[in-house]
Amino acid sequence: MEIEKARLISLALDFGFDEETAKTGLDHLVHLYGDEGQEFITVEHCGDDFLVALAESIKGNEDWDDLQTLESQACGTLADMFDKDVPNNHIPAVDANAKKNLYIIHDSPEPQKRQNFMHLDSSSDNEDEEFKILEKSSIRYPPSGSKRVSQVFLSTNSFLKFETQICDYKSNITRDPVSSSSNISASSGTLNTNETLSYEMLQSLDDIELANVVIFGNRIFRPLQHQACSEYLKNRDCFVLMPTGGGKSLCYQLPATMQPGVTIVISPLLSLIQDQIITLNLKFGIPATFLNSQQSASQAAAVLQELRSDKPSCKLLYVTPERIAGNLSFHEVLKCLHLKGLLAGFVVDEAHCVSQWGHDFRPDYRILGCLKQNFPNVPVMALTATATQSVRQDILKVLRIPNATVLEASFDRPNLKYEVMGKTKEPLKQLGELLLSRFKNLCGIVYCLSKNECVEVSKYLNEKCKIKTVYYHAGLAARQRMAVQQKWHTGEVHVVCATIAFGMGIDKPDVRFVVHNTISKSIESYYQESGRAGRDNLPSVCTVLYQKKDFSRVVCMLRSGQGYKSQTFKLAMEQAKKMQQYCELKTECRRKNLLEHFGEAFERSVCRYGSSPCDNCLKASS
Numbered sequence: 001m002e003i004e005k006a007r008l009i010s011l012a013l014d015f016g017f018d019e020e021t022a023k024t025g026l027d028h029l030v031h032l033y034g035d036e037g038q039e040f041i042t043v044e045h046c047g048d049d050f051l052v053a054l055a056e057s058i059k060g061n062e063d064w065d066d067l068q069t070l071e072s073q074a075c076g077t078l079a080d081m082f083d084k085d086v087p088n089n090h091i092p093a094v095d096a097n098a099k100k101n102l103y104i105i106h107d108s109p110e111p112q113k114r115q116n117f118m119h120l121d122s123s124s125d126n127e128d129e130e131f132k133i134l135e136k137s138s139i140r141y142p143p144s145g146s147k148r149v150s151q152v153f154l155s156t157n158s159f160l161k162f163e164t165q166i167c168d169y170k171s172n173i174t175r176d177p178v179s180s181s182s183n184i185s186a187s188s189g190t191l192n193t194n195e196t197l198s199y200e201m202l203q204s205l206d207d208i209e210l211a212n213v214v215i216f217g218n219r220i221f222r223p224l225q226h227q228a229c230s231e232y233l234k235n236r237d238c239f240v241l242m243p244t245g246g247g248k249s250l251c252y253q254l255p256a257t258m259q260p261g262v263t264i265v266i267s268p269l270l271s272l273i274q275d276q277i278i279t280l281n282l283k284f285g286i287p288a289t290f291l292n293s294q295q296s297a298s299q300a301a302a303v304l305q306e307l308r309s310d311k312p313s314c315k316l317l318y319v320t321p322e323r324i325a326g327n328l329s330f331h332e333v334l335k336c337l338h339l340k341g342l343l344a345g346f347v348v349d350e351a352h353c354v355s356q357w358g359h360d361f362r363p364d365y366r367i368l369g370c371l372k373q374n375f376p377n378v379p380v381m382a383l384t385a386t387a388t389q390s391v392r393q394d395i396l397k398v399l400r401i402p403n404a405t406v407l408e409a410s411f412d413r414p415n416l417k418y419e420v421m422g423k424t425k426e427p428l429k430q431l432g433e434l435l436l437s438r439f440k441n442l443c444g445i446v447y448c449l450s451k452n453e454c455v456e457v458s459k460y461l462n463e464k465c466k467i468k469t470v471y472y473h474a475g476l477a478a479r480q481r482m483a484v485q486q487k488w489h490t491g492e493v494h495v496v497c498a499t500i501a502f503g504m505g506i507d508k509p510d511v512r513f514v515v516h517n518t519i520s521k522s523i524e525s526y527y528q529e530s531g532r533a534g535r536d537n538l539p540s541v542c543t544v545l546y547q548k549k550d551f552s553r554v555v556c557m558l559r560s561g562q563g564y565k566s567q568t569f570k571l572a573m574e575q576a577k578k579m580q581q582y583c584e585l586k587t588e589c590r591r592k593n594l595l596e597h598f599g600e601a602f603e604r605s606v607c608r609y610g611s612s613p614c615d616n617c618l619k620a621s622s
């Protein structure tokens, strides 16, 4: 009994609880089990309950974030966008000027015409004349009734004009670079409005390459994007594993624009859907809409009606999984689209949500196998940036796509430098000094565990360190959150102190640092959150400020989360423990630890002699 008591105390200390709390908790446990139950007081039998009791004994001090609020508000935003426009053409009217630039596809190219889909209309021009690619937002789909359904309108002019200045454009078109970093770091990969391409060079591209340039404004493909698009267009199931910021969205958005009909995208969160829909409609001019159970009945009915029409205007329909799980009218619409040959494909984004071994399991994702069952000939593409080997197997099984083409890029982000710093006795002062000494005037995120921590950290940095920061959590009103995002995106403020609510959909290219003021709840979450850094592939730093005590706060948060009932609590604790182990690595390579967590074999020398070695590799080589 005494040995078991000592083991339980040591367990509590390991999880960051202080000795006094642990001893009081143990006394309660002994009292609870009484004399007859003493043999049950073991780590194996009641360790988890003991930790839960400890977490509950100290809960109440912190204000955990509630992502549900964020979801309801995202639904509100989307509903507002579509409400104004649904009766006419299903394009959101966020920006009246942008809307003027959009035409709806009233016809789609036939599959056999794909070869010519991106045929460029130069009929009214001298063939030799060189043409200029204009802004992405001015790319048009053909107006209603146009016979040239395969035409892409690049400007308001009645004919296209391209100017050539780039002499060796061809050498910049890269389908599958062996090393992503060398190719992409050479340029951002995105065309500037003043960059121009020769007509011949455009002609030499295949359809997928041309769509990448013309519709998405990208100069090159990132690793595996071209193959993913090509496989999916051949109606093959695909499983795409790419790192955070690797460009997974393009793998399905591009094929969606090249096929007749509608591609159905299942995404777990409305906040993510909101971002995608705004980007597609307003930046690329690709009609996309959404369906969700929180929408009003009339909004949903309008979307369903449009989908039942002979030529639905939208190319991508985003849905949350519960739509698929239990909605008869939606199933009937899918059947109707399929009969007309207009069900182009299914996409399961953030596919790790399928697996209960994943860090973000969504029970509604389990039902998605019915897609392949009901529509065996319609291709399914699953995408994720965070899947261990067991999660991968689970995804293929649950989605019923055992023969999918697996397109797997390394999860490594070579430009990210991973490091952990032990917290000092004055952690806020330490944070301020870190930001001032190493990240002055650079764009970054300071992740905090709770809402009150965000506010406190932001206030300290503003007042004591004179670093201009803003804070962001799900408890802010939608308008306040938008204001924060805007200030950050425009560079008015460089640093945001945020909960994980700020991770979703954040796609700012030049985030130079991500500091975790408190550890993440799992390796997967950490990989996702730190993955907001360096999406332009330039060197960036991911720092964790660590102290054991913070781990007990993570336990409290896990306990308080609605999803963490007793059966999943254990799994969550195991995942949190791995994050703790990552932080406590003394000499081992952190990059190797992260990648091996996802089942990727990794040579330490790659980190050590790479462009951004982790702190332990740096120490080892000095």
Ligand SMILES: Nc1ncnc2c1ncn2[C@@H]1O[C@H](COP(=O)(O)OP(=O)(O)OP(=O)(O)O)[C@@H](O)[C@H]1O
Residues within 6 Å of the ligand: 188, 189, 190, 218, 219, 220, 221, 222, 225, 242, 243, 244, 245, 246, 247, 248, 249, 250, 384, 385, 507, 531, 535
């Ligand atoms: N070929 C390309 N050339 C240039 N930029 C690209 C290319 N492909 C994607 N991008 C840009 O890279 C950024 C990240 O892309 P995307 O959001 O699809 O990443 P992701 O893989 O889905 O990441 P996450 O796992 O974080 O969701 C976007 O801003 C996108 O426009």
Ligand SMILES: [Mg+2]
Residues within 6 Å of the ligand: 248, 249
């Ligand atoms: Mg994504």
